[in-house]
Amino acid sequence: MxxxxxxxxxxxxxxxxxxxxxxxxxxxxxxxxxxxxxxxxxxxxxGFGGTTQVATEAPVEVSEKTIKVRFNADVNSGLNWQFKPEQREITVRLGEDNLAYYMAENMSVQPITGQAVYNVTPLKAGQYFNKIACFCFDEQTLEPGQRVDMPVSFYVDPAIAEDINTQDVKTITLSYTFFKAEASVEAADGNEDQGG
Incomplete structure (x- = not known):
């Protein structure tokens, strides 16, 4: 035992x-x-990595201080779209609600759904860049040859001027890259784009 x-x-x-x-x-x-x-x-x-914030509305107080916002657009090689900003740069007042437009056009012969990813540079400005409404919040489906204007409503938080780490920031670049959405990839299997 x-x-x-x-x-x-x-x-x-x-x-x-x-x-x-x-x-x-x-x-x-x-x-x-x-x-x-x-x-x-x-x-x-x-705001790490240039991730922007989402807001429901701009602040009531608008500063007299300004900052330049540049716009950039890219398209992944797997998406047969043309995509570009309607304006290259605007000067905005801190706290002011602003509206900018991007143009997208489906260059293929079939409907395609795309999804935009985004960030801002310099990366440290991400926590102060607030989007109120944006085409990037949802997937976008364009019919063959369809061309659309895509708005983004945003403001830059006035606190950016008070932060010692961002007082040197005079220009913020908002960048988007459009990718083919997963639904489009699945629907396109065996039926690839014929457009140029």
């Missing part, structure tokens, strides 16, 4: 180690799935 106790103790230790390993692996898988939404939330809250 005395031989049975060391075997039982070893089995109990092995079970503890097994459960600990299963727990660690489960926690790692959970963290892997949570990392993308947590990183996205972190970027939205802090």
């Amino acid at each position: 005395t031989d049975q106790k060391p075997i039982d103790k070893t089995k109990a230790q092995n079970r503890k180690i097994l459960f600990s390993c299963v727990f660690v692996v489960g926690a790692m898988v959970g963290l892997a799935y949570a990392s993308v939404p947590l990183y996205k939330l972190f970027c939205q809250v802090t």
Whole structure:
């Protein structure tokens, strides 16, 4: 009977180690799935990586201080669209609601859905750049040859002038890149674009 106790103790230790390993692996898988939404939330809250903020309206007070906002547009090679800003640069008052337009045109012979990703540079200005309404919030579907104006309503938070880290920022560049949306990729399987 005395031989049975060391075997039982070893089995109990092995079970503890097994459960600990299963727990660690489960926690790692959970963290892997949570990392993308947590990183996205972190970027939205802090403006990290040039991520802009989302607002429902511009502040009531508008500063007399101004800043230049430049506009940039790119299209991923997998999307047969032309995409460009209607204006290259505007000077805005801090806190003022502004409206800028981009133009997109589907150059293919079939409907295509695109999704824009965006950021601002310098990256440290992201937390002060606020979008009120933007075409980038939703996927955009364009019919063959369709050309549309896409507005973005935004303001630059007056606090940018008070932050010691951003007092040197005189110009902010808002950049968009359009990609083919997943729905378009699936619909296009076996039926590739014929446009030029």
